[in-house]
Amino acid sequence: MIIVGVDGSVAARAAVEWAAGDAARRHVPLQIVHVTDTSWYLVGKRPDAVLPDSVHKEGRRVLREAEALVRERQPSAEITTREMEGTPAEVLRELAGDATELVVGSRGLGGLSGALLGSVSAHVAGHVRCPVVVVRAEHRPVHGEVVVGLDDSPECEPALAYAFEQAQLRGATLRAVLAWQLPVHAYAPEAPYDLDEVRATQHQAIRDRVKAAGHDHPQVTVVEDAPCAHPADALITAAEQADLLVVGSHGRGAVGAALLGSVSRGVLHHARCPVAVVRA
CATH class of the missing domain: 3.40.50.12370 (Rossmann fold)
Incomplete structure (x- = not known):
């Protein structure tokens, strides 16, 4: 299974397209994951604080858009979606334990926040057993x-x-x-x-x-x-x-x-x- 992290950004869209193409070539399932970063919301709050429903709605919207993109690019793909809470890098690192490949965008927002070597890329690439592919938000021709x-x-x-x-x-x-x-x-x-x-x-x-x-x-x-x-x-x-x-x-x-x-x-x-x- 290939896992791709999404957050609604242009870079995440590029990552989804890349992951969908690789899943099709390998004939393996694709799991689209959105991690709601709770670290910012829970600062100064009780440990049992609950995220507002609007945050979850946004996460579900991001997942729907990513799934629709895969259906458009790879209609026969086997897709699952997953909405999770926590620190994105830690969650993705844990999920990647049984994955064939983990794909992330290089200029994320929100859940995949920060620059290319921010919390996600720096704490996932090389720290999980599977290959980690970092995709930039740039359309490029195929060079072969x-x-x-x-x-x-x-x-x-x-x-x-x-x-x-x-x-x-x-x-x-x-x-x-x-x-x-x-x-x-x-x-x-x-x-x-x-x-x-x-x-x-x-x-x-x-x-x-x-x-x-x-x-x-x-x-x-x-x-x-x-x-x-x-x-x-x-x-x-x-x-x-x-x-x-x-x-x-x-x-x-x-x-x-x-x-x-x-x-x-x-x-x-x-x-x-x-x-x-x-x-x-």
Whole structure:
């Protein structure tokens, strides 16, 4: 089951469309969830305080609109809706325990409040077992390419497997990016450094990872990309012509040392296409 969080915003609408399309490709049910954020209402009130009915009516309206959108885009979709109360990030994180995928918008209002890396994205991406897809409120043409960020650790393997799956489902090309930067000593005149050798080594690293992960997806065309650049910059550039950018949540080396570190934050803030964060 794919879960998508909604709040009535333009970004949430984009997330619903993305989730509906992916549910159709995977042939899995879609659950639309609206979480009424009770943290603001219960401040200074008794723990047993009840939300006004108008708040619940708004939540039901948001769910009806989201369901109607899915019915329009994917008439045969199996849909359920769910209205809940609590802190949105915590509720979605709990619900995602048994989900195939969790999808959220990048510029939510109300229940999915705040900026892209606000309470929901920062506390859900990488903290649940399933992939988390963050969708921006921007209409983009289909490019037919999925980009995945690789690094020098085994922690990137789940992200690569997910990227292969997405590329196959979409009939898209998979662009595997392993960005690299020269060590500081390489810039010293007395320390010779063979750039061609470095590039060859990086391409071989990509080939080894892709070969190991691609056995079940032989029909997916893979493009190797090993630019000499900061990893976040390389992935953001590659994502300009992509339908999806996939990154690992706990990679080391090129994809960063920690969840939402410099690379993850960079791509989530600046990549214009949807970004999938896959936990190692």
